Amino acid sequence: xxxxxxxxxxxxxxxxxxxxxxxxxxxxxxxxxxxxxxxxxxxxxxxxxxxxxxxxxxxxxxxxxxxxxxxxxxxxxxxxxxxxxxxxxxxxxxxxxxxxxxxxxxxxxxxxxxxxxxxxxxxxxxxxxxxxxxxxxxxxxxxxxxxxxxxxxxxxxxxxxxxxxxxxxxxxxxxxxxxxxxxxxxxxxxxxxxxxxxxxxxxxxxxxxxxxxxxxxxxxxxxxxxxxxxxxxxxxxxxxxxxxxxxxxxxxxxxxxxxxxxxxxxxxxxxxxxxxxxxxxxxxxxxxxxxxxxxxxxxxxxxxxxxxxxxxxx
Numbered sequence: 641x642x643x644x645x646x647x648x649x650x651x652x653x654x655x656x657x658x659x660x661x662x663x664x665x666x667x668x669x670x671x672x673x674x675x676x677x678x679x680x681x682x683x684x685x686x687x688x689x690x691x692x693x694x695x696x697x698x699x700x701x702x703x704x705x706x707x708x709x710x711x712x713x714x715x716x717x718x719x720x721x722x723x724x725x726x727x728x729x730x731x732x733x734x735x736x737x738x739x740x741x742x743x744x745x746x747x748x749x750x751x752x753x754x755x756x757x758x759x760x761x762x763x764x765x766x767x768x769x770x771x772x773x774x775x776x777x778x779x780x781x782x783x784x785x786x787x788x789x790x791x792x793x794x795x796x797x798x799x800x801x802x803x804x805x806x807x808x809x810x811x812x813x814x815x816x817x818x819x820x821x822x823x824x825x826x827x828x829x830x831x832x833x834x835x836x837x838x839x840x841x842x843x844x845x846x847x848x849x850x851x852x853x854x855x856x857x858x859x860x861x862x863x864x865x866x867x868x869x870x871x872x873x874x875x876x877x878x879x880x881x882x883x884x885x886x887x888x889x890x891x892x893x894x895x896x897x898x899x900x901x902x903x904x905x906x907x908x909x910x911x912x913x914x915x916x917x918x919x920x921x922x923x924x925x926x927x928x929x930x931x932x933x934x935x936x937x938x939x940x941x942x943x944x945x946x947x948x949x950x951x952x953x954x
Contacts, residue, residue, distance in 0.1 A: 641794075642668065644701035644732065645787030647779050648709065649675055650724040654779030655689060657699045658770065660791045661784055665937070669699060670780035683725050689721070692731035698920055703791035704732040705740045707747060707782065731905075742789050750789040753929030753936075755877065765930055769937050775939035787805055834871035841870040848890060848921045849878060854887075855932055878916075883885055884939050887916045890924065 647654035657672040675684045690890055702926075706728055710720055711902040733739050748757040751765050767773050769788060782808035816890040845853070845868075856866040856879055866881045887909055891902065906916045924931050 641702040642700065642838060643787045644696070644704040644737075645706060645783040645784040645785065645789055645790065646706045646728050647730040647786060648721070648725040650684060650688075650720050650778065651722065651727060652777075652779050653692070654694060654777060654781070654783035655692075656780055656784030656787050656792065657701060660785065660794070661707045664740065665770060665788065665791055666703070667773040667784075668779075669892060670773065670784055671694070672777045672779045681723070685723060688724060689727050689731055692728065693735075695867065696732060696737070701737060702768045703740065703790065703794075705742060705786045707732070707786050708741050708743045722753075740790055740793075742786060742793070745791040750792050751785045753933045756805070761930075765933060768934060792937075795889060797880070803931070818862055822906045826854050834874065834876070838869045838871045845869070846890075846921075848924050851928065852888075852890065852924050852931070855928065856935070872907055872914075881939060885914050886935075886939055887914050888935060889918045891918055891920050 641659045643658050643660055645656045645658070651674065653673040654670070654674075655673065657668040659666045659668055673688060673695070675687050675691075678683070706725070709725055729739055745756065748762060751757075751769070752761050759778050759782070761776060762785050766781045766784045768783065768790065773784065838940070849868075853866075853868050857868075865881050865883050866879050868879055869876055870880050871877075872880065872887075876888045878890050880886070889902070889906075902918070906918070909916050915938065917935060919931055
């Protein structure tokens with residue numbers, strides 16, 4: 641589906657378009673509709689409606705999402721914003737496009753993981769979640785955040801109502817992935833030595849590993865089950881979710897001498913059908929909410945991408 645996010649304003653209305661293929665999101669376009677404030681109110685609203693119509697015709701979204709606005713201390717400003725918001729709601733609805741509304745706190749929580757995040761945090765996470773996104777304007781970044789929020793909400797609704805989504809596959813047995821084309825090497829039984837090493841590492845985890853594990857083992861990721869320090873293909877990966885063929889690895893520092901070895905390890909795991917996310921320890925310590933949102937977004941994506949598409953070095 642193609643989703644449109646809108647951040648309404650009488651002077652500047654941000655918009656952002658993304659594509660959702662299953663639960664995988666990709667950036668399409670963004671921009672701001674600026675209306676001159678030296679015109680009569682009716683003409684400004686008409687100009688906004690026309691500009692929205694042109695954008696809707698160009699990108700043909702399947703659904704639209706609009707940020708809800710709160711009452712301002714200035715009644716006049718609140719009224720004018722309400723009028724602009726009415727136009728923003730009307731433009732897609734008049735073309736038969738379903739329109740959804742989300743509170744600002746909910747949007748920020750979906751994108752950043754914190755309901756009271758600053759605009760700069762929202763913009764940063766939008767650019768990380770949508771590779772190729774520029775979103776130079778804060779208004780456009782906010783609009784893309786609205787679209788991301790709706791994509792996450794739609795994915796959750798599909799899981800809650802199976803009739804709205806493809807028939808689910810049987811749950812994999814413990815230690816097995818869901819991909820039928822997962823390589824035989826990835827399915828091989830681990831040796832006693834590999835199991836002993838994983839057990840040892842599990843008992844000697846770092847503070848950063850324990851911090852991330854405390855978040856992964858709760859239910860913030862749609863009840864997906866992550867396992868810690870698991871032997872796979874002769875390696876011991878930090879965290880793995882077999883349901884989504886997703887591996888999460890932590891690196892100690894950006895100048896580690898193990899970087900080349902880690903890259904080879906990542907390629908081996910990708911060829912076996914896994915997606916690999918890598919984070920520096922500092923990322924987890926300084927921005928755990930952002931790290932969790934990246935993992936959450938990736939865990940919502942269906943397994944089975946081509947080699948290398950799911951890997952990321954954060």
